[in-house]
Amino acid sequence: SLLMKRKLFLYNFKNLRWAKGRRETYLCYVVKRRDSATSCSMDFGYLRNKMGCHVELLFLRYISAWDLDPGRCYRITWFTSWSPCYDCARHVADFLRAYPNLTLRIFAARLYFCEDRKAEPEGLRRLHRAGAQIAIMTFKDYFYCWNTFVENREKTFEAWEGLHENSVHLTRKLRRILLPLYEVDDLRDAFKTLGL
Numbered sequence: 001s002l003l004m005k006r007k008l009f010l011y012n013f014k015n016l017r018w019a020k021g022r023r024e025t026y027l028c029y030v031v032k033r034r035d036s037a038t039s040c041s042m043d044f045g046y047l048r049n050k051m052g053c054h055v056e057l058l059f060l061r062y063i064s065a066w067d068l069d070p071g072r073c074y075r076i077t078w079f080t081s082w083s084p085c086y087d088c089a090r091h092v093a094d095f096l097r098a099y100p101n102l103t104l105r106i107f108a109a110r111l112y113f114c115e116d117r118k119a120e121p122e123g124l125r126r127l128h129r130a131g132a133q134i135a136i137m138t139f140k141d142y143f144y145c146w147n148t149f150v151e152n153r154e155k156t157f158e159a160w161e162g163l164h165e166n167s168v169h170l171t172r173k174l175r176r177i178l179l180p181l182y183e184v185d186d187l188r189d190a191f192k193t194l195g196l
Contacts, residue, residue: 002044002045003149003150003151004026004028004046004149004150004151005150005151006150006151006152006153006155008026009026009145009146009149009150010160012024012026012081012109013026013079013081013109013137013142013145014109014160015109015110015136015137015162015163015166015167015170016110016162016166017166017169019110022081022082024048024049024081025048025049025054025055025056025080025081025082025112026046026047026048026055026080026081027046027047027048027055027056027059027078027079027080027081028044028045028046028078028079028080028145028148028149029043029044029045029046029047029059029076029077029078029079030043030044030076030077030148031043031044031063031074031075031076032074032075032076032077033072033073033074034072034073034074034075035072039075042074044148044149045149046149047059047062054084054085054087054088055080056080056084056088056091056092057088057091059078060091060092060095063076068099068101068102070099070101071101072101073101073102073103074101074102074103075102075103075104075105076102076103076104076105077104077105077107078104078105078106078107079107079108079109079137079141079144079145079149080106080107080108080109081108081109081110082108082109082110082111082112083106083108083110083111083112083120083124083134083174084106084112084123084124084127085112085119085120085123086119086120086122086123087123088123089120089123089124089126089127090123090126092104092127092130092132093126093127093129093130093132094130096127096130096131096132097130103131103133104131104132104133105132105133105135106127106132106133106134106135107135107136107137107141108134108135108136108137108170108174109136109137110170111136111170111173111174111177121177124174124177124178125177125178128178134174134178135171135174136167136170136171136174137167138164138167138171139159139163139164139167142157142159142163143157
């Protein structure tokens with residue numbers, strides 16, 4: 001089936017602050033070709049990690065086989081259960097630089113950090129510098145995914161307790177990662193001046 005089972009989606013995409021036991025990454029994607037003011041949907045679906053290969057790299061292999069027209073613009077949107085690890089972020093950034101006619105938006109349910117807590121933030125910054133838009137999933141993103149990628153049997157998406165709060169918390173965390181350090185220092189100075 002092209003669609004994900006409801007339980008699978010809810011278990012893997014829940015934006016818990018401590019998501020113990022959720023080791024797999026799921027990636028729901030939409031690929032559109034942009035023709036001036038209109039866009040045409042080309043493909044959608046979902047992938048998950050396979051035998052030692054991260055899902056982001058699986059997607060890059062998949063899209064590379066398409067032989068995309070360099071004269072056309074394409075927009076790819078990902079909804080991922082975890083943000084990319086450092087290595088995947090590096091590969092995706094390199095891919096985006098090699099295909100300037102592609103734009104990538106990533107909406108992550110949760111931020112991934114490995115033991116080396118400095119690597120993943122640097123990977124996300126590199127991806128951001130390569131032009132990827134990175135954001136945390138909000139209710140409307142979950143609602144969209146539920147109606148696009150999930151075998152929902154006409155059931156309406158219902159937010160779990162803490163969805164909004166966790167989304168806000170993770171958005172702040174991501175903003176701190178992506179903000180250049182000098183901006184953070186400027187903010188600290190501004191707060192000192194205000195006596196905050």
